[in-house]
Amino acid sequence: MLFVGTEPGDGLLRIGELSRRVGVSDHVLRAWERRYGLLKPVRSAGGFRLYSEADEGRVRRMQAHLAGGLSAAEAARAALGEDGAGTASAAGGSASVAVERHEGLADRASALALALDELDEPAAQAVFDRLLSDFTVETVLRDVVMPYLQELGERWQRGSVTVAQEHFASNLLRGRLASLARGWGHGHGPRAVLACPPGERHDLALLVFGIALNRNGWRVGYLGADTPLEELINTAVDTSADLVVVAAATPERFAGLTEDLTRLASIVPLALAGAGAAQTMALPVGTRLLTADPVTEAERLLPPANPHHDAPARQ
Amino acid sequence: MLFVGTEPGDGLLRIGELSRRVGVSDHVLRAWERRYGLLKPVRSAGGFRLYSEADEGRVRRMQAHLAGGLSAAEAARAALGEDGAGTASAAGGSASVAVERHEGLADRASALALALDELDEPAAQAVFDRLLSDFTVETVLRDVVMPYLQELGERWQRGSVTVAQEHFASNLLRGRLASLARGWGHGHGPRAVLACPPGERHDLALLVFGIALNRNGWRVGYLGADTPLEELINTAVDTSADLVVVAAATPERFAGLTEDLTRLASIVPLALAGAGAAQTMALPVGTRLLTADPVTEAERLLPPANPHHDAPARQ
Amino acid sequence: MLFVGTEPGDGLLRIGELSRRVGVSDHVLRAWERRYGLLKPVRSAGGFRLYSEADEGRVRRMQAHLAGGLSAAEAARAALGEDGAGTASAAGGSASVAVERHEGLADRASALALALDELDEPAAQAVFDRLLSDFTVETVLRDVVMPYLQELGERWQRGSVTVAQEHFASNLLRGRLASLARGWGHGHGPRAVLACPPGERHDLALLVFGIALNRNGWRVGYLGADTPLEELINTAVDTSADLVVVAAATPERFAGLTEDLTRLASIVPLALAGAGAAQTMALPVGTRLLTADPVTEAERLLPPANPHHDAPARQ
């Protein structure tokens, strides 16, 4: 992908604007450049200094060190020394984590987590792009997205993630997953209908499951979060679904649904999924339980035994 | 009815009557005919121009375009270009030339609505593809997506849409919108942070607004539905936002937030949007109200402090 | 639906109206055009500037960047840079082929063609990224990739494309297609085996076909270019394929294969595809001919609906 790193010709600031942004007078900025080589602005045709956002970050680090008690010379040296590492700077914005070589999945996963935590949309998108370009969709979903969602949930429980972070990450991931899901109703494979029970608003894992299912040849109909079972039953019947999957993150969401689920299971093959799906619910209903990660479960799910779509039942 | 050709049946008007109806002088009507071929009246035995109702419609479209700022030549071209829906041939008729141009936006919009109502994912995606391929994003958002959302909301109120339909349409549209939103945090424009207040779960219109904003050069940070104001304030400060927009579909969502919103407005430029944003809330808070459709409002939102321009106010 | 200044299509604005809409004086608009090349209005017969909606958007982005603190020159560069795939502005710059942002597929397609012709890899990748992000895979393949391949072939015939260009485009497209193809052998759908006959080295269209097939629920086994029929037969038998597709760009590639193809067709459902597949070959072999574009043909290909070779006699 592109936008990794700031290239000249991108969006350059003149000294006045930089001064305004960082709160340092233009005279001082020039002095820091002359005395410590803190900044190396390119010049316009007419000789004006043009600063990049990396320069802005450098000034901010310099200020931090000054505030920390270092002398100007020392602060500048420290700020320069930190160059090259990833940037953080909440205010600096679009600090695109520089991912260069083929790092492993683990590095990418943490880069993604970092970018999401910092609300850095461009960086997160870039990492996601690189992930998809270097790994299979299944791998990205199973080994990056799902673990991240898992951890996000746990941090949410512990209160160690802000609402803004959770919203931001969810929205971004939902967008990427939606584009992977596009067209999943297309084709001639068996049909699955997916939904979360009433009250359940976390449907990202179900989205992942749908994508994986589709990539294994299924057509997917998606009702998503917070769906009344009555609706689900109607839809399943109307579309002559070959499989219905109901997923919830907590067992409580299934509470009180035994009767409806049993009825549903008598009409169409049913499976319960998600962390909230427990044997205690699946047994009385007499249905299948999907406990492993969504991608794995999707791969395990063979098409219906006696399909009216004459799928290639062949051993 | 006796003679003299203005019978409602064939509805043929002479130039004076047409002029009176549309409020355009006969001279101008003749000029438009001569210069732009806007009208092609049949002639009476004695040579009088006889206009059909289609002609009247064409004149009215021409006027609308003139009011919209197009030059006379362009307005005429546009008015003629829209021909093809209304045929109304009086004379020889027949032939019914299948005008296969672009189907109008309206046809596409109803095709989309139909596909969504029928939970037909591939069809809906295909229509959306064609929309994006034939029209600008702004047009699609303003004239297809927003009206659809509006109507969906109304049908929802009336109970004339099932939960499955609503979920399906929302999920699909959200996916497409998310794609259009990709990368909206990138760039160098001013920063806007968007969110819905606590309890508000309908954020699609806000998504549309964010996309339109981004396409006008803004960087967008998106927190989405159901966001505590405390979080919003923190995020706005951390990212040094140039604008914060809070949107809700119903006024109740703003209830009890006066104090927080006032505080927010004192920190960063604030605007309230959505059908739920009312003057009664904006006034005490002392902030801006965005009442038109999201795309238009996004275009109107010139970035903070834009002194140059003394020209007459654009309403 | 109300219009008033929102008309789509070729509604072209003169400078006064544009000025009124964006709140920038006509003088400034002309200055921005002259100094930064921000706008490239078409001209009326008499020389008046006529602006499109894309121009309006560009001005708005420019304004946003100005408000964000960039100098006018930088703001213009940024606004232009956001116009889709920028251009590798290295040395002299100039030329600056501004590709309108989000205009229809057609513009994207030509942007892609341009980038490929100029061996501009980042630009081509960026255009491809946005295509996939804004449209379904089917649309991109059918309406962008296939027409491009078609045209590339024709230009190749005419000698109006260099070897370097052809290689560059082929390799880049192959890479993107390969990533779309990833995982296409997994799942539970019917199996198709695809190959080009000996001597045929153009397999990109076949790749496209495989992708479309896979997205319709098929599992794909891909042998690709220049495959001896013997090999193909073995593979088809070993994997108990439900369908074999042989594709070639020119009829000569099929010459002399009648016997082998007939034998193959007696073992497993066979189809011939590509520009080289002609009735004259399909008839004696007694097999199906796929003449439409790959995506459409893939959609038409129902899974082994016909109860022909149901039990592939294993050796």
Added chain:
DNA sequence: ATAGGTTTTGTCAAGCTTTTGTACAT
């Protein structure tokens, strides 16, 4: 920090052309 020179960028003017509503003559 000030002084004195340079670049950038919004604005204006003069002189001419195009567009378009209206008027006049046939």
Added chain:
DNA sequence: ATGTACAAAAGCTTGACAAAACCTAT
């Protein structure tokens, strides 16, 4: 009714100007 003429409004180009922002050097 038609065709031509006319004039106001809106645009075009070239060239120039000046305020704001920036430069270097003291």
